[in-house]
Amino acid sequence: MQPAFADVSAKALGAFHDARVADPDWAKSTAPSHADGVWRWIEANHRFNVLLWHEEDLARRVDVGDVEIAANKRAIDGYNQKRNDAVERIDEALLARIDKVAAIAGAWHNSETAGAMIDRQSILALKTFHMGREAGRIDASDAQRATWRERHRLLQAQRADLARCFDALLAAAAEGRAFWRIYRQFKMYNDPALNPYLRDRAR
Secondary structure, eight states: OOGGGGGGOHHHHHHHHHHHHTOTTGGGOOOOSOOSSHHHHHHHHHHHHHHHHHHHHHHTOSSSOHHHHHHHHHHHHHHHHHHHHHHHHHHHHHHHHTTTOOOOTTOEEOSSOHHHHHHHHHHHHHHHHHHHHHHTOTTSOHHHHHHHHHHHHHHHHHHHHHHHHHHHHHHHHHTTSEEOOOOOOOOGGGOTTTOHHHHHHHO
16 A cells, blocks of 8 residues: 555454454544544544434434434435535545646546545445454354345445545555546535425425
8 A cells, every 4th residue: 555545454444444343332432543634534434424324324223213214214314414515524624635646648537435444444334343243143044144144244345345446546546647636515405595395494
């Protein structure tokens, strides 16, 4: 890994994601362990993905009233906005490290940003952890456990593929052989001036 990105290798990200997913109380903590820089936003992104995961589970309940489900849906909307905001901050911080590197002629333009790839790594860490836990359930049938073990294996393969592509992108970008641009999400449904239902309600 190039010095500009030595601290954000896929291996380092995987270790961070896995350790936090394995701690059931981590996401509830209000004190981030990284005060500034790209890791502040990597941590924030992962926290919101963990909170989203649990809120999505709660939103599928059928034994509670509509008011509770509506609260879950609103929490999901808020966490998702913050998750996407963190992805943009990650990209800003990473690109600032190589702002003096000019892309060479014919440099590869990666359509997915490095921040979005980190977001995917976070989500895959969650999926892999929870699928592995389900595959070990003693109350499940042998057929279910076999299916979940195979899915767990495939998720691990997907993580390995993504990790390799992520490291390759950062290495190439540090040398000017590849680049990505920040793509703003512009979530219109969260903006009272752009969401027609919120706008009409305000009027």
